[in-house]
Amino acid sequence: xxxxxxxxxxxxxxxxxxxxxxxxxxxxxxxxxxxxxxxxxxxxxxxxxxxxxxxxxxxxxxxxxxxxxxxxxxxxxxxxxxxxxxxxxxxxxxxxxxxxxxxxxxxxxxxxxxxxxxxxxxxxxxxxxxxxxxxxxxxxxxxxxxxxxxxxxxxxxxxxxxxxxxxxxxxxxxxxxxxxxxxxxxxxxxxxxxxxxxxxxxxxxxxxxxxxxxxxxxxxxxxxxxxxxxxxxxxxxxxxxxxxxxxxxxxxxxxxxxxxxxxxxxxxxxxxxxxxxxxxxxxxx
Numbered sequence: 001x002x003x004x005x006x007x008x009x010x011x012x013x014x015x016x017x018x019x020x021x022x023x024x025x026x027x028x029x030x031x032x033x034x035x036x037x038x039x040x041x042x043x044x045x046x047x048x049x050x051x052x053x054x055x056x057x058x059x060x061x062x063x064x065x066x067x068x069x070x071x072x073x074x075x076x077x078x079x080x081x082x083x084x085x086x087x088x089x090x091x092x093x094x095x096x097x098x099x100x101x102x103x104x105x106x107x108x109x110x111x112x113x114x115x116x117x118x119x120x121x122x123x124x125x126x127x128x129x130x131x132x133x134x135x136x137x138x139x140x141x142x143x144x145x146x147x148x149x150x151x152x153x154x155x156x157x158x159x160x161x162x163x164x165x166x167x168x169x170x171x172x173x174x175x176x177x178x179x180x181x182x183x184x185x186x187x188x189x190x191x192x193x194x195x196x197x198x199x200x201x202x203x204x205x206x207x208x209x210x211x212x213x214x215x216x217x218x219x220x221x222x223x224x225x226x227x228x229x230x231x232x233x234x235x236x237x238x239x240x241x242x243x244x245x246x247x248x249x250x251x252x253x254x255x256x257x258x259x260x261x262x263x264x265x266x267x268x269x270x271x272x273x274x275x276x277x278x279x280x281x282x283x284x285x
Contacts, residue, residue, distance in 0.1 A: 052165060056179045059160070061245035063153050064183075068239040069252075072101035103129050104138040105235050110263060112228055113196050135204075139192045141184045142205040150180050185211050186242045190223055229259035 070076040077083065103125040107114050114137065120126055129137055136142075141149070154176070161172040184206035192200060192208065193215055199208035214220045223241065230238035237254035240247050247253035 048165065052161070052175065055160060056157075056175070057243060058245065059153060059156055060179065060183055061240055061243035063149065063156075064241065064243050065239045065246040065250075067149070067152065068101075068241065073235050073239075074102065100129055100134070100138045102235075105231065107137065108195060108231050110232060110266075112194055112224075112231065136192050136197050136200060137195070139195050139197055140200045140205055140208075141187045141191075142200070146180060146184045146206065149183075150176075153180070181206060183242055186214075189214055190220055191227070191241060194224055194227060225256045229254045229256065232259040232262055 106123075106125045107120065107129065109115060157176050158169075158172055161167045161175065162169065167175070188200045188206050188208045189211035192198070193212075199212065201207055223244070226238050226244055227241055230241075233254055237252050237259075238247055239252060244253075
């Protein structure tokens with residue numbers, strides 16, 4: 001190889017290496033100049049995500065509480081306007097009659113199992129539960145109930161997420177739908193099982209099997225104790241089942257220690273041989 005060729009090779013080598021060094025410097029400058037805005041944007045995105053999840057949980061807890069207390073336990077009937085409507089229309093079929101939930105309370109014993117005695121089976125409450133032909137005795141979220149829950153929450157969800165968070169309709173709908181499905185999955189995995197009932201399948205509702213692994217976990221045990229307190233109190237405390245929050249805020253939460261003490265009093269009364277009201281009459285009014 002002659003000297004001219006070698007000379008050209010020697011001159012070419014540093015020229016090929018030079019762009020690589022400039023590229024490294026450019027990358028360092030880009031990282032330095034863009035890192036702070038990128039980090040700030042990341043924090044903003046992370047905060048928005050946490051706020052969105054927390055807000056959805058809060059809305060679910062509020063709606064679960066209102067539905068359980070005022071619809072399922074028919075406490076809305078205590079309001080004067082509804083008393084007047086029912087008094088003036090005695091033949092009107094009550095829409096807000098709880099959907100069989102009061103009967104579910106009457107059927108549930110203190111250990112959360114369901115009554116099977118003959119006296120109970122001769123009551124109108126038992127007949128109503130049977131007439132519904134519901135395999136889960138009012139404990140599961142079937143697709144129709146999930147749909148009603150979505151319709152109930154939608155007027156709150158869309159203004160909040162589209163108006164405050166600035167999300168699009170599609171983004172809001174996707175997030176809302178995912179949240180409602182998750183709520184139904186949790187409810188169906190835990191609530192029917194609490195009462196010794198079989199799982200609900202995809203055909204009838206959000207399938208219990210998806211989150212059945214939660215049974216026996218600390219999370220499930222907390223929800224179980226919380227809901228058992230609801231039954232022990234005759235449906236007057238612990239209205240949140242899958243999303244505990246509102247009970248703590250409005251003063252209707254009862255601790256395990258409190259409802260355990262209530263059970264001890266009932267046991268003492270029973271041991272003393274004093275008559276106790278029949279369980280099918282001790283329901284939330």
